[in-house]
Amino acid sequence: MSEADSDADRVVLDGESLTVEEVVxxxxxxxxxxxxxxxxxxxxExxxxxxxxxxxxxAVYGVNTGFGELVDVRIPRERINDLQENLLRSHAAGAGRELSxxxxxxLVLTRINAxxxxxxxxxxxxxxxxVAMLNEGIHPVVRSRGxxxxxxxxxxxxxxxxxxxxEGEARVEKGEGAKSTTDDGPRCRERDGGDDGHDRLPGDEALATAGLEPxxxxxxxxxxxxNGTQLTVGLAALAVHDAERALRAADAAGALTTEVTMGTxxxxxxxxxxxxxxxxQAASARNVKRLTEGSEIVESHRNCDRVQDAxxxxxxxxxxxxxxxxxxxLRGAVEVELNSATDNPLVFPRDAVSDRASGTASAAVLSGGNFHGEPLALRLDYVAGALTDLAAIAERRVDRMLNPNLQEPHLPPFLTAESGLRSGYMIPQYTAAALLNECRSEGRPSTDNAPVSGGQEDHVSMSATSAFTVRRVVERVRTVVAVELLCAAQAAEFVDxxxxxxAGTGATYEAVREIVPPLDEDRSSHGEIEAVAALVASDALDRRVTEAIGEALE
Incomplete structure (x- = not known):
């Protein structure tokens, strides 16, 4: 880390107060x-x-015994250290892409805090x-599945x-500015984690770059x-942040769509x-009201003969x-989990426990199940379904702007002049529908179970799989919201x-127009969809709207 980093930017870990925002x-x-x-x-202590x-x-589990089904195997005192290092080697059996x-x-941050x-x-x-590895940019190569x-x-x-x-491997930053991600939004999701700006080194050489010995x-x-839920909760924290940002963007997109389709x-x-x-419900309603307050477009048809909107x-x-x-x-569960002890067994003062426990006269070791990811897994699966429905309603609003059988008279078919000769934004809706289908096809990992370790670990949560699912769903949903923003901005070109x-919808329109010009002739929209999706992922749209309406969206 640069010496220019100020104490105000520093995250202090005490095991009790880590937040989603600090994880980000x-x-x-x-x-x-x-x-x-x-x-x-x-x-x-x-x-x-x-x-x-x-x-x-x-004999105390985790200290001088084997693990899982081998819990009854006693380890001699002189081999206890070997036991711990063998545990790392044998358990590093992951597969799949590398984590970004x-x-x-x-992952490292949440493990430190626990x-x-x-x-x-x-x-x-x-x-x-x-801590030193995190601050010096030494990032272990971690396989995502397992x-x-x-x-x-x-x-x-x-x-x-x-x-x-x-042992193992790590990616080490080559120099200042080599970070692969910023708050402009995540650059890597379900792709390989080998980021530019990093050297890939064996573990001992990676440590040496920071003056650390193995x-x-x-x-x-x-x-x-x-032993703990740190991959799950780390991914979940990032997903909560991204989902909340996508929700604010969806409110802004929905408000602009309401305006340009002459809705109320x-x-x-x-x-x-x-x-x-x-x-x-109240928060989204307030957001739309703030975003559309003072709209001459909305006011122009206040007394029209339409009874209800779709x-x-x-x-x-x-x-x-x-x-x-x-x-x-989900955020509530993540905030608890970020500041929980989730390994096993846990070590307590003898007078802090009421049950029979192994240990000594002054220390107690209790085996339990705080490592079980179900409190996160169930909510992650629930959120994956909920976010899918956010994409579903956004895609339906896109249809109302494009579909000549549904759209308002002032809008041309597929939002293009000379429709027929031109296809306009017909196909971005296909992309939105395809992404929606992918969201709907995701499973619900927490409902599955695969007994392992000779039946000792006979019920598992699949929480990490659920976390990866939500991360994929959030990425797709932000792209569907981007398609709505793209179409709503184009529909605005046909309003009087x-x-x-x-102020709010105008700021939303301008944010899109800064990166995508009006569609005057057919052109490839692939890059434009990606650009608006990046706008949704970043804090740029939030900032533009906040500046325009004088307060942040909820």
């Missing part, structure tokens, strides 16, 4: 991290308890090595942890490093929301709002030029 700042913006000094005492247990020679840099950074809680029994040097979401995200975390002992792991440390905003009146007070416009608050509530439900947009 570290993963995408390269914010440096440090351990809260007050937290170090808890880490040291937890380690002291493990040392006491090792000295007692009592932002995904790896989210260890910082002081229930895992690792030495400070382990935590400090992870987690069952119980006992946590074992295989990906093992690939990460191998670098700590000088660690020799001590009792419990290998298990503490790989009466369905967003606060009186309607007050008698069905779902928080998300559902895709009239029910925008209800549908967008339900998606908002689903994402908020004497009538002005509202």
């Amino acid at each position: 700042a570290v993963a995408r913006e390269g914010a440096p991290v440090e351990i809260d000094e007050g937290t170090r005492g808890a880490i040291r 937890s380690r002291a308890r493990i040392e006491e247990i090792v000295g007692s020679d009592e 840099t932002e995904e790896v950074r989210a 260890l910082a809680k002081g229930y895992s029994g690792v030495r400070e040097v382990v935590v400090d090595h992870l 987690s069952l979401g119980a006992s946590g995200d074992l295989a990906p975390l093992a690939h990460l942890s191998l670098v700590l002992i000088g 660690l020799s792991l001590a009792a419990k440390e290998g298990l503490a490093l790989i 905003t009466a369905s967003c009146d606060p009186a309607i929301q007050a008698v069905r007070p779902h928080p998300g 559902y895709s416009i009239r029910c925008l608050p209800q549908v967008h709002g339900a998606v908002r509530d689903a994402v908020a439900h 030029p004497a009538l002005s947009h509202a």
Whole structure:
């Protein structure tokens, strides 16, 4: 990290207060991290308890026994360190694409924060090595597939942890400005994680670039490093951030579509929301009202003879709002999980536990199931379905702008003059429909189960698979929203030029027009769809709208 990084940009980890926004700042913006000094005492105390247990020679899972089905195999004291390092090697058996840099950074960050809680029994040097790796841009090469979401995200975390002992591989930044992602939006999703601007080095050479020596792991440390939900929660945190941004863009797109199709905003009146007070519904309704306030286009047909708009416009608050509530439900679980101890077993003071536990007179080790990803998996699957419906309603609004059998008289078929000779924006709707179909075809991983480890681990969550699913769905949904924005901006070209947009819808229109000119002749729209999707992914649209209406969308 550059010395120019200010303390204000630094994320301080205490195991209790990590936020979704801080995950994004570290993963995408390269914010440096440090351990809260007050937290170090808890880490040291937890380690002291493990040392006491090792000295007692009592059989304790994760300390001096085998793992999974091999839990009854006792490990001699002189081989305990070998046990921990063998654990990393044997469990680094992932497959599939490599995680992108932002995904790896989210994984490392959330693992550090979980260890910082002081229930895992690792030495400070382990935590400090992870912090240094993050701050110095040493990003372990992590295969994305292999987690069952119980006992946590074992295989990906093992690939990460191998670098700590000088094994495995890491991508190391070549110099300043080599970050692969910024808050302009994620650049890598389900593609290979080998980003430009990085050297790929063996683990020991990667550590050496930051002046670090490989660690020799001590009792419990290998298990503490790989047992937990950090891949799931890291991906989920990024997905929550991206989904919330896509929702705001969808409200803006829907507001512009409402305006240019001569729809009414009466369905967003606060009186309607007050008698069905779902928080998300009220928020989307307020957003549309703010975005369209003062629109001469809306005012021009206030007393027309149309009784009602189609559902895709009239029910925008209800549908967008339900998606908002689903994402908020996921955010709640993510905020808890980010600041939870999720490995197993956990180390407590003896007087902190009421049940029978292994350990010593002053230390207790409890085996439990905090590594199980179900609290995230179920909500991730729910959100994948909810976001799919956001794409569905956006695609229906696109149809109302393009379809000559449905569109308003002032709009030409497929939003182009000389339709027939020209196809206009006919095919971008196909793209939106194809992406919607892909969203609908995604499975619901949390409903599956695959018993492993000789039946010892007989129910798993598939939470990491659910997290990857949501990430793919968010990416597709933002592209569908981009198609709506593209079409709504084009529809605006056919509205009476004497009538002005509202400040919010005008800012939305201008944001699109800054990167895509009006469609005067048929041309390839592939690059334009990608450009508007990047606008949705970034904070640029949020900033433009906020500047225009004087407040941020909810």
